[in-house]
Structure formats: structure tokens, C-alpha cells
Amino acid sequence: MASNIPAGEGGVITSPEGRKSMLKLAERMVMSFCAGVGASTAHTWTTLSGSGADDVRVMTRKSMDDPGRPPGIVLSAATSFWMPVSPKRVFDFLRDENSRSEWDILSNGGLVQEMAHIANGRDPGNCVSLLRVNSANSSQSNMLILQESSTDSTGSYVIYAPVDIVAMNVVLNGGDPDYVALLPSGFAILPDGPPVGSQGNNGAVEVGSGGSLLTVAFQILVDSVPTAKLSLGSVATVNSLIKCTVERIKAAVACENT
Template structure:
């Protein structure tokens, strides 16, 4: 198997790993999934596989059925990487495991399980088909956003040399994919960077997802207050959802704007 691992920042190098995966049932209701990197056994540089800033040692997870009907997950990640390639801003973050470690995989698995456990009833009023299409559109939007920040090594983005900007700003461009109904013919431009904010991450997250505060920072709102017209929950927490926002409909002189947003904690 082959995978690319990224942190949502242009400052942190991505990781590409090739590995073997082995799954085995150890006992009744107990499964083990183990990964081991192929880079430990052979020199891949001769194969054109030169992305070697990380080696993944034996890692994986143990899944155990519990009497409550839940599943206990024990995740282990063991890797070696060149920390000199990581900016000081992100070194403690990667050491904590939140970037590429077990904490990240467990939290992602928790969000996905919460989404699957949501009731099949549709309180949004747009029907199950409309709900499914809105979630697909939101996921495609998130995928495009992530690809413009953390570029895949096999992607179509091209780095652009731009003068008079710092090395912590990445500017890229690519052409839209031909015969792709989800994209119009155009040249796409992406500029991204990472900054440190002197506030807690929860406080900043709550500020950005608050529709009442959106006109304070979102230039697309043109300073107009936003209203939530559709809310689709993606988990038990209200912080995981897809929302459809629009400008204040009470102002008849304003061209109304619709925005689709997704929040994930």
C-alpha cells in the first residue's frame, strides 16, 4: 500500500510511505491491524521514490468488542522523521502526536463513527437525498481546500516563484481538470501560509464558526450579518456540522449571498 500524510500547513513537509498491512483475528471479538514500512527492507531511491524524510516503523491498532456494544480501539504509531525540516512553530505539535500520530487517527475515527451513528431521520427539511447531496458538496469543498494547502506529491499543482514574499508563503497554480463536471475551465491560484495566534484554539474556532461574527473577518460577506438557513449535523457535537449561510434577508437593497460551510472539531 502507499499513502501520503499531510498536516494542513504549507510549512510542514508531507510524508509518503509504502507499507504492508496485515490483519488478524487474535481472539473472539479481538482484531489486530499492523502496518510495516517497505522502506525498512529495501532502497527505494533507485525506483524514483525519493521522498524519504520519514520512515514508518511497525504501527497499527487493536480492535476489541466491548459488552456495551462499543468498540475499544488502541492505536500505536511509530515513525522516524527529520525534525530539521519542520519549522519551530510546528515541532511541539508533531511531537505531541496530533499531526501524524495516534491522536490524529483516533480523533478522525471518532468523528467518522459519530457521523455513521447519526439517526436516519432528516430534521433539516430537505429530504435524505438533499442531505446526502449537501454533504457530498461540502466534502468536495473541503477536499479542494486541503489540496490547495497541502499539495500531493503526485498532484497537478505547480509552485510559482513570486518575489517580495517570505518563504513561509506558498503560491501555487494549476489548470482545471478537463472533462470534470465539477470544475469549470480555468486556472486556479492558491496562496497559503501559517501564523501563530495568541489565543486558545477553541476560542479561535468558536469565533470563526459563529455566524454572528462572520462579517468581522469574511470579506465575502461584505460586512453584512449572516443567517443560518440550513443545519446538517455530522456528529453528536454541535461543532461538527454543515451549514448553509446567507446574508440578512431583511435588507432588500443587498444582493443576497449563499455560503456553504463545514465545521469539524
């Protein structure tokens, strides 16, 4: 949308074509996340009964012949919970690369740097970013993460997906983003709770400033062979991952809020 990009804002993006390709890839990532969380007749998932905690919904799908997704068995796990924290505080915490290591198990202990940044709204929180994780774990060193964050008065989201370095270089040079395999995960944040009496600039009480309803959802490739049988261990691992992430977010935001 912006033609007068400030010098240095693009980071590793050196051309308008690269910016356009990255935005197109981010748009597909957000749509894929919504389809994965909200399952419809067009995106059929199988709900697993007895898959663990009652408050975590786990679904499975076989991914085949889709260049935009890695082939294999995909698990989607989602849960929602309430926190006595304003949506803005939750949103700012989750989108900030500097606090990512506090909740993201993949980047745990690693330095997260923003390599590219594209503003796509008036609020500074509305943007598409490319993040690099310099992890102490050699198998995850120099991992790239594509992230889009968006917020307005009705709600917010932070959606991200690990991306292959080679494929991302093609996109950054203006190449076709449709063949980059993505499995997005992320957060949806809704205002939920009575206002706590804080007033905005116009004197009006901020709606829902007393609490947030946060939905956490992961999509994970558990087997690269679409015909493989799903193991109970895979389901347990995903359940454990989402539980651990929720606990980390609660602990970190609670500390910020005190």
C-alpha cells in the same frame, strides 16, 4: 448519521435525499480543500517564485474538463501563524456566522444567515451549514456559502465555498452534487503552546490551551480562460486578500481575548 432529525434543524432541506446530497457535496469540498492546500503528485500545482511575502505560499493550476471545478486559472494562497489563543476560541469564532463579517471580506457589511444545518458529530461544532449572505453589494447579494466545521482534541477545521443558488437548489432537492463547481477556502487550527493551567472537567490540564497554529488558505479563480496568462495583478490581489484576512482575525480574536 441521524435518523431522528429535530423539527426545524434542516432549514431549507425538506427530505433525506436533500440532506444526503448536501453532505456528499460537503465531503467533496473538504477533500478538494485538502488537495489544494497540501498539493500532491495527483494534484500538481506550480509554486510561484517572487510572488510576494515570504510567509505566504502562492501556487497556480489550470482547471479544465472538471465538472466539479470552475474552468480557468486557479490561484491557491496559504499562510500559517501562531496566536496566543486557545484552539476552541479560534474555532468558535471562525465557524460562527454572526462573527463572519469581522474577517470575511466577501461578506463584509452583509448579514449572514444560516439557512440549513446538519449536525454530523457529538460536538455542536461538527456540522455542515448552508449560509446566505445578504450583502449591501448588489453583485454579491444573496450569495450562498456551503460550510463544514469539525473539531476534536487533535485539531479543527472550518472549510467553506461560495455556491451557485440554482445548483444548490438542485442539491437541496436530492439532485446529483457532483456537478456543482466548488473552489473551497478555509482554516486549519492546531493546538500549539503550553497549557495555561486551565483544567477540564476531568481535572486534567487542557493540552495546547495556551496557543493555536492557524493555517489560512484561499483558492480563487482569477481567469475563466484556462489558456490565459497569469497577471501579476492577480497575484498581488490574492496576497493582499490573505494578508487583510489574517490581520482581521488577529484583531478580532485579540479583542475577544482581552
